[in-house]
Amino acid sequence: MATCDAKLSGMFARKCAHKPKQGIVKKWYFNWEDVDKVATTTVNSGTKVEALVLKAGSYLYPAEGNNKTSTANHALSVLDFGNGYIHTDGFTVMYRGEEESHRIQELVGGGRVCTLIKTVDSGESGELSYHILGLESGMLVTEDTWNASENSGTTTLTVATQEGEEESTGKKIFMMPVATADTALEETEAWITANEYVEP
Template sequence: MAVCDAKLSGKFVRQCGHKPKQGIVKKWYFNWEDIDRVATTTSNSGTKVEALVLKTGTYLYPAEGNNKTSSANHALSVLDFGNGYVHTDSFTVMYRGDEESERIQELVNGGRVCTLIQTVDSGVSGELSYHVLGLESGMLVTEDTWNASENSGTTTLTVATQEGEEESTGKKIFMMTAATQSTDLEETEAWITANEVV
């Protein structure tokens, strides 16, 4: 077994056998204003979402990216008023038709967006993890590009946290707490299925 304790110091000790994440598998986006703030709960100093609740009649919208559009990142921004994290995310919208165009237009008109991201490692276990970006302040569209020749015509959106509205934490771990005999991961995936637009 590898000796991992020497890699880092203090509380930042890498666990032996931990596999690095290998990339984004799928994304969903949803309007920041669709979050039920009272019912949604976080823990670990705001870095983990244990219950994400959307308002009645609102949904997660699936999005699909490729090597160029599956990027998502956060960076610490140090400004005059203090520190904060700035999120940036790009994704290609899967949902087609009038509803897709209307949804994008809502965002372009000033709506704020959050992104739910599924990542997976390339190991035997295929470990899944989920993260949320933009939960605290939401992100605004900074780019809307339509390409008629790519993937039968797709729209790629890029969203980013606005200056002066930085998030207090980086990406948040998203894992619904299981209320039944199911695991937290099963509970999380069931929640996504129940809230995804069809």
């Protein structure tokens, strides 16, 4: 607990110069077709994922962090038959050889993707949280930009929910259903580690 005056002032700066903020720490992307949709369970009107199950041989693929990967948002789209959310997400993929290029080409060819986002509140609580975008319908790639001058070659992808396929909720919280909040975080991170792709 900070000993300085905890009141917020202009620009949300504490009087002791502490500036609370939050942001994206890391992202993973995975193929929407790789999700076991029967075994995956949601609660709270579909806004929380308690069990994310991938099909055998499927993985989460880590996306490298930089300024471009910090973009992720959803917007409410009002349609003739109701309201739905459109997600837009940008992430950067480091070149990992032919397999990485193959996965990117699948997205360009119409493959659907979901993203798992780890965010942190760097204020006093330092709270971590995980969110999933695109779980209901998957997102299609809208931009594929390759830059050979950045870190030996990076691909920046932007994916978005397609019009007419809006999702019923905004971002979904991802947290394993265990006894305490601390244990839930540990179990969630352990699940991510167990399902993350590791280059041979």
